[in-house]
Amino acid sequence: VSQDVHDGRFTQALLACQDDLYAYLFSLTLNVDAAEDLLQQSNLVACKKSREAQAAPDFRAWLFKTAHLEVMAWRRKNRREHLIQLDSALDLLAEEDAGDERKGLRASALAYCLEKLSPQNRELILRRHQPGAKVQEMAVEMHRSVDVVSNMLYRIRKTLLGCIKRRLGEEGIS
Amino acid sequence: VTANDFNVPEEDHPDSTDDVLRLLSAQTDGSLDEAGRQRLTELLTSDLAARQAVRQYAALTAALRRQARRDEAGKKQEPALTLASPRRSYVAWLTRLGSDFLREPVALAVLVLVMISGGVLFWNLSQLSRPRPVVQQPPPGEPSAPGEPGASASRGDKTQDQHPIANENQQGADAPRSPVVARLTRSAGATWAQQDVPVEGTDLKAGQELSLEQGVAEITFTTGVKVILEGPAEFELGTQSKIENPKSKIANSCSLTLGKLFASVPTQAHGFTVQTPTLQIVDLGTEFGVQVRTESDPIVGGSAVPTTEVVVVQGEVQILRAEVAIAQAPPDTRPQVLKPGQSVISRPNEEVRPAQVDPAKFVREVPAVEKPFAAWPADNPLRPGDIVAVCLGEQRLVKIDPRTGMQTLLASGKGEFPGSHWRCVAVEPTGSVLISTGGLPTSGSALLRVDPRDGKITVLTTLVKRGPQEPPTNDFLTGIATSRDGQILGLRQSHPQPVLVRIDPVSGKISTVAPIGGNAYGICFDTNGQDTFLTWYETLALQHAATVTPWVTGEKLAFPTGVAVAPDGRVFVAVRQNDARRVLQIGRGPDHEVSTLVTLPEGLSAPELGHLAMERDGSLIAGSNSEAGEVFRIRPNKKSIEVLASGGLLHVPAGVAIVPGAEKQP
Numbered sequence: 001v002s003q004d005v006h007d008g009r010f011t012q013a014l015l016a017c018q019d020d021l022y023a024y025l026f027s028l029t030l031n032v033d034a035a036e037d038l039l040q041q042s043n044l045v046a047c048k049k050s051r052e053a054q055a056a057p058d059f060r061a062w063l064f065k066t067a068h069l070e071v072m073a074w075r076r077k078n079r080r081e082h083l084i085q086l087d088s089a090l091d092l093l094a095e096e097d098a099g100d101e102r103k104g105l106r107a108s109a110l111a112y113c114l115e116k117l118s119p120q121n122r123e124l125i126l127r128r129h130q131p132g133a134k135v136q137e138m139a140v141e142m143h144r145s146v147d148v149v150s151n152m153l154y155r156i157r158k159t160l161l162g163c164i165k166r167r168l169g170e171e172g173i174s
Numbered sequence: 175v176t177a178n179d180f181n182v183p184e185e186d187h188p189d190s191t192d193d194v195l196r197l198l199s200a201q202t203d204g205s206l207d208e209a210g211r212q213r214l215t216e217l218l219t220s221d222l223a224a225r226q227a228v229r230q231y232a233a234l235t236a237a238l239r240r241q242a243r244r245d246e247a248g249k250k251q252e253p254a255l256t257l258a259s260p261r262r263s264y265v266a267w268l269t270r271l272g273s274d275f276l277r278e279p280v281a282l283a284v285l286v287l288v289m290i291s292g293g294v295l296f297w298n299l300s301q302l303s304r305p306r307p308v309v310q311q312p313p314p315g316e317p318s319a320p321g322e323p324g325a326s327a328s329r330g331d332k333t334q335d336q337h338p339i340a341n342e343n344q345q346g347a348d349a350p351r352s353p354v355v356a357r358l359t360r361s362a363g364a365t366w367a368q369q370d371v372p373v374e375g376t377d378l379k380a381g382q383e384l385s386l387e388q389g390v391a392e393i394t395f396t397t398g399v400k401v402i403l404e405g406p407a408e409f410e411l412g413t414q415s416k417i418e419n420p421k422s423k424i425a426n427s428c429s430l431t432l433g434k435l436f437a438s439v440p441t442q443a444h445g446f447t448v449q450t451p452t453l454q455i456v457d458l459g460t461e462f463g464v465q466v467r468t469e470s471d472p473i474v475g476g477s478a479v480p481t482t483e484v485v486v487v488q489g490e491v492q493i494l495r496a497e498v499a500i501a502q503a504p505p506d507t508r509p510q511v512l513k514p515g516q517s518v519i520s521r522p523n524e525e526v527r528p529a530q531v532d533p534a535k536f537v538r539e540v541p542a543v544e545k546p547f548a549a550w551p552a553d554n555p556l557r558p559g560d561i562v563a564v565c566l567g568e569q570r571l572v573k574i575d576p577r578t579g580m581q582t583l584l585a586s587g588k589g590e591f592p593g594s595h596w597r598c599v600a601v602e603p604t605g606s607v608l609i610s611t612g613g614l615p616t617s618g619s620a621l622l623r624v625d626p627r628d629g630k631i632t633v634l635t636t637l638v639k640r641g642p643q644e645p646p647t648n649d650f651l652t653g654i655a656t657s658r659d660g661q662i663l664g665l666r667q668s669h670p671q672p673v674l675v676r677i678d679p680v681s682g683k684i685s686t687v688a689p690i691g692g693n694a695y696g697i698c699f700d701t702n703g704q705d706t707f708l709t710w711y712e713t714l715a716l717q718h719a720a721t722v723t724p725w726v727t728g729e730k731l732a733f734p735t736g737v738a739v740a741p742d743g744r745v746f747v748a749v750r751q752n753d754a755r756r757v758l759q760i761g762r763g764p765d766h767e768v769s770t771l772v773t774l775p776e777g778l779s780a781p782e783l784g785h786l787a788m789e790r791d792g793s794l795i796a797g798s799n800s801e802a803g804e805v806f807r808i809r810p811n812k813k814s815i816e817v818l819a820s821g822g823l824l825h826v827p828a829g830v831a832i833v834p835g836a837e838k839q840p
Contacts, residue, residue, distance in 0.1 A: 019236045027232035030201045032239070086211055089218035093225050110237045116367055116385065128203075129235065129242040135203045147205050147816055148579055154199035155577060158192065161234055163367070166406055167432070168468065 010050050013059050014043065024064055028071045028090050036131060038074055042067040068094055113163035117156065125156045193217070194227040202235070352379040355412045355425040356395040360540040364389030364405065373552045380412030380424050386433065392540045397426045397443035404537050407433020431480070434465045436536040439489075451480035452496050452520040458511070460489030463536035485517035485531040493518065493526060554605040555584070556626050558835035561787070561795055561818075563805055563827040564596040564609055571599070571607060571624055572823045574805060576789065576832075579819035585629035592618030592633070592640045593650065598785055598829035600656045602679065605833070608634065608662065612650020616640060619650030621664070621677060635682030637666070651675075653697035653785065655706060658834060663687065663706055665694040674708065674717055688720045696737035696747065696785065707745055709734035714747055714760060725766050730758070736786030738794055740810065746771060746794055748783035755783055757794065757808055757815075772808055772815045784828035797830040805830060 021042060026035035045066055046053055056062035075087055114122050127133055139149040197214040200206035206214070217224040356378040366372060367385035378384070378393065386405035393401045393411075403409055408431040412424045428435075429449040439446045439457045446457040450466045465483045484493060494509045510526060512518065517531035556562070561574040562584065569587035574580070584607070587596070593611025600608045607626055612619030618640030623632050638649050651664035654677075662677040666684075672694055674687040692710030699706055705718045712731045715724045725745075733750040740746070745760040755774040761767040774783070783806070784797030794808040795818065803824030808815045 019240060022239060023229075023232040023236035026235050027228050030198060032202060032235065035235075036239075083211070085215045086218070089215045090228070092218065093228055096225065110234070110241055114241065125238060126242040126245055129238040130246060131243070135205070144579070145817065146203070148818075150200055150203040150205040152578060153203055154196055157199050157231070157234060158195055160238075161195065161230060164234070165230075 010054055010059075014046055014063070017060060017063055021063065021067060024094075025067055025071060027093050028068070028087075029074070030086075030090070032129065033132070034074060034078075038067065038070050041070050045070065064094075109164045109167045110160070112167060113160050116163055117159065121152075121156050121159075125153060125160070128153055191223060191227040194221075194224045195231060198228060198231050352381050353412075353425065354378065354396065355380045356393050356401075358391060359394040359400075360392040362390045362541045364391045375552065378411050382411050384409045384411075390537050390540050395425065395443065395446075397446065398440040399426065399443045399446045400438045401428065402436045402537055402540065404434040404436075407435065409433070409435070430464055430466050432466050432468070434463065434536055436463045436538050437461065438538075450482040450496070450520075452522050453482045453484065453526070454494045454496055455484055456492045456494075456509075458490040458492055460491055461487040461538075462489075462491050462512075463487065463531070463533055465531075465535075479522050482520045483517065483529060483531045484512060484520075485533045485536075486512045486514050487533050488514055490514075493520075495520065495526060551605060551627060553627050555582070556601070556605055556607075556833045558833050559790055560833040561789075561805070562599055562601060562607055562831050562833065563797055563824060564599045564829040565803070565824060566595050566597060566613075566799070566826040566828050568825050569596050570823060570825075571596070571609060571626075571629075572827070573626075574819045574824075576795075576818075579805075579817075581819055581823045583629075583823055584626045585624045585631055587622075587631065589617075591622055591631060592620040592636055592638065593622075596622075596829070597650065598653050599831045600654045600662070601831050601833045602656050602662070603658060603660050603834055605835075607831075608654055608656065609829075610651035610654050610664065612637065612648070615648075621651060621654070621662075621682070633682075634679075635677060635684060637684070652693065652695050653708075655697045655699050656834070657699045657703045659703060663697065663699075665690070665697050665708065667693040672710070674706070674722070688717055688722050690715070690717075690722050691724070695735050698737050698739055698786070698788070700739055701741060701743055707737045707739060709737045709747055714745065714766075726760055726768055730768055733782070735783055736796060738786035738788040740788060740792050742792075744810070746786060746788075746808075746810070748786055748796055750782050755781075757783070757786070757796065759810065771810055772813055774806075774815060778804065778817070785830050787830045787832045789832055795830050795832065797827045799826050799828050801826060803827055 018039070022035055022039050025038045025042070026032065029035050029038065042063070046063055049066070053059055053062055053066075075083075114126075117125070124138075127138065128135065135146055135149055135153070139146045142149060144152075194214070194217055197206060197210050197217070200210060201214065218228065354377040358372045358374055358376045358378060361374055365387045367387055372378070372384065372391075384391075384393075384403070384407075386403055386407045386409065388405040390405070391403045393403060393409075395401070410429045410431075412427055426443055426445060427447040427449065431451055435448070437446065437448065437457065438461045439459065441459065444457060444459050448455040448457075448464055450464060455462070455464060463483075463485045466480055467483075468480050484491065491512050492509045493512060510518075517529050517533075518526045519529035519531070520526045556573060559576050561576050563572050563574055564570065565572065569589070570583065571585040573582040573584050575582075591611060593613060594617035595613030596609050596611055597613070598610045602608060602623075605626065607624040609622040609624060610619075611622060619637040621634045621637070623634045624630070625632075637651070648667065650667070652667055653665040655663050657663075660679055662679055664675050664677055664684075666673050666675045672690045672692060674690055674694075674697075675684050676687050677684055690708060690710065691713065694708045694710040696709035697706055700716070705716060707725075708715045708717055708722065709731075712727055712729065712734070713724050714726045714731055714734060714737065715722050717723075730751070731747065731749055732752075734747050735750075736748045738746045743762045745762070747758045747760065749756050749758055757771045759769050759771040761769075778800075782799045784799055786797075787795045789795060789807075792810060794806075794810065796806040796808060798804045798806065800820075802820055803822070803826070804820040805818050805824060805827050806815055807818040
């Protein structure tokens with residue numbers, strides 16, 4: 001482990017970025033499992049290259065660029081040829097976001113809006129976002145089709161986003 | 175688990191980003207097809223707003239991931255840990271916010287330690303960011319403070335311990351013994367975010383939260399205070415007292431975290447208090463208006479902060495900054511008194527400033543509205559938009575939740591009424607359900623009316639008495655339809671020729687409207703609420719007054735069953751052509767152009783689709799004569815068909831209907 005790793009500022013900066021980095025990776029993959037793996041992978045790379053990271057004029061931009069490379073590698077590995085158009089559309093996001101300071105969605109607003117859901121809905125959506133959760137398995141347990149569960153999840157997400165937008169105003173999550 | 179458990183209220187104003195969100199959500203959950211992916215790609219490529227929607231969706235996903243991990247950690251290590259909602263004061267708001275960040279140094283310290291001691295190159299940040307198992311135990315007799323256990327020594331928790339507001343979520347809101355402090359006395363155009371939608375006359379308890387999404391509601395406190403709430407608004411009853419004096423005034427206070435209210439306070443209720451994120455407003459005998467909204471604050475990087483505006487119309491109010499009210503600001507800060515015509519604006523951690531607030535912007539009376547269905551009972555388990563289905567041979571009436579497909583039994587028969595089979599169903603504007611029965615010879619036939627509140631069934635009218643003395647007959651209503659103004663029309667077959675009949679909703683008296691050309695099956699009102707569409711063998715026809723005019727005839731309309739009309743006038747007919755079960759779309763042009771909307775995929779068991787019903791968003795619900803009990807939802811705009819519900823209580827659910835009411839105006 002290089003001495004640089006011990007630099008508190010580096011780890012702090014890395015930690016502070018975790019939610020945003022995950023959101024970035026997710027927006028490029030639309031896949032929660034992939035975003036999770038890529039987050040770990042990007043953290044690992046960032047640690048290995050911490051010297052380079054600290055030399056970068058903008059750590060955040062450096063980190064996101066590094067993460068984007070990981071995304072590209074993941075896409076190649078996962079044979080997403082059939083999704084090539086979707087992927088390049090998603091890359092537009094990456095270009096627009098380059099060096100952009102993102103503001104994460106406030107946990108307080110989410111907590112507030114989660115409380116407005118029924119307990120079952122809250123459990124359902126949080127369950128979906130636990131590590132390794134599979135919609136197929138949830139559907140089997142609930143005796144419903146994947147489409148029905150997916151549709152329920154969509155409605156909950158829509159409700160949550162609407163609630164959060166109302167609570168914070170558009171700028172709070174954009 | 176009941177049908178309402180998965181109830182998610184629909185957004186009231188769907189916009190173009192809904193489409194993006196739906197596609198994104200489906201892609202994430204692995205249920206998006208190729209066509210959907212193409213659509214998503216197109217939207218993302220061409221539409222800036224669509225890309226913005228992806229960012230918002232990704233931010234939500236990241237936040238949900240974090241929250242899910244936290245909850246998981248909380249369940250394992252500290253069962254009492256709950257997520258308190260940030261409410262009532264800006265200080266509490268900041269405190270809650272702070273705890274998110276304060277957790278980071280803890281994780282950081284652990285991280286650094288691990289890396290130094292072990293030379294570890296790989297780690298799982300999510301594991302490290304979970305709260306540590308060691309939790310500060312609260313002293314006996316005190317509720318444990320919510321917050322992050324891992325940050326128990328942080329400033330955030332300290333602040334919470336000092337102020338009883340922090341414990342409110344564990345103690346107050348859902349305690350069954352919360353006193354009734356007010357009643358929802360009137361409302362107009364009100365839609366609520368709550369699961370249990372308050373209706374007029376509902377008692378409201380201390381600690382109860384109300385999210386008024388739109389419309390106006392009048393809340394009358396037991397103390398006599400009248401509050402007019404204007405949506406969108408976030409409101410809570412009986413909360414202020416916990417800040418200043420937990421023992422008193424609970425019935426005479428409220429908090430407003432978003433939106434507008436106008437309060438009229440009678441003499442006996444002086445002292446009525448409104449708490450906002452930035453202000454405590456105490457009435458000194460008044461009428462006053464308060465508005466809370468969020469605005470972007472450049473000092474905190476453009477984040478939204480709450481502001482409060484107050485305007486006094488009559489009498490006086492005393493105002494105190496929220497930080498001062500809970501001793502977070504210099505003690506020399508005095509309450510300020512506002513007189514009629516005076517108004518102020520208040521921002522977090524700033525002195526209150528005079529402002530121009532127009533009192534006219536506050537609604538002071540609930541506007542009179544024509545109630546669409548005056549007789550709709552408050553305790554009706556049906557809500558507008560719910561789906562009802564009858565099971566042909568089982569004599570069962572089932573409610574199907576339109577969002578989740580959950581089934582609930584509303585009523586059932588055991589042969590005590592005329593008619594061996596429950597054939598079709600319609601819902602009256604009063605919320606009562608009509609069921610047409612008939613089938614086996616000698617079993618008779620009737621039109622039943624079900625009160626869904628208790629499942630009680632009455633016979634509205636008998637067509638054929640049952641009993642061996644009656645001649646074998648198949649005289650019954652094959653289809654029924656109700657209009658928004660309460661008309662009931664039915665298709666009566668073989669009496670002695672098929673006729674369209676009108677049934678008086680009070681007396682049950684049957685009168686003939688027009689003869690029809692065959693034994694008809696499908697019936698629905700046209701968009702004008704007067705004419706009806708009818709289907710019989712190879713025919714779709716339009717009835718206007720006493721005339722029935724065929725619209726489309728021929729093989730393409732082989733074996734038509736249900737019929738429904740979209741708000742835009744398109745007509746949909748379910749048919750069976752050879753082995754293919756389809757829903758056709760018929761245009762309103764002079765040619766009545768017929769096209770196939772959807773074909774039921776192979777492998778679905780339904781031999782035939784049953785009646786059709788039109789949902790408020792333009793989706794179709796189709797019954798079936800399937801033993802497996804499928805009820806389908808068809809989305810005309812997407813040309814998709816899915817099984818909404820099947821099995822369970824459903825068995826040959828040929829008849830379906832949608833509960834009317836609260837129609838969205840285009």
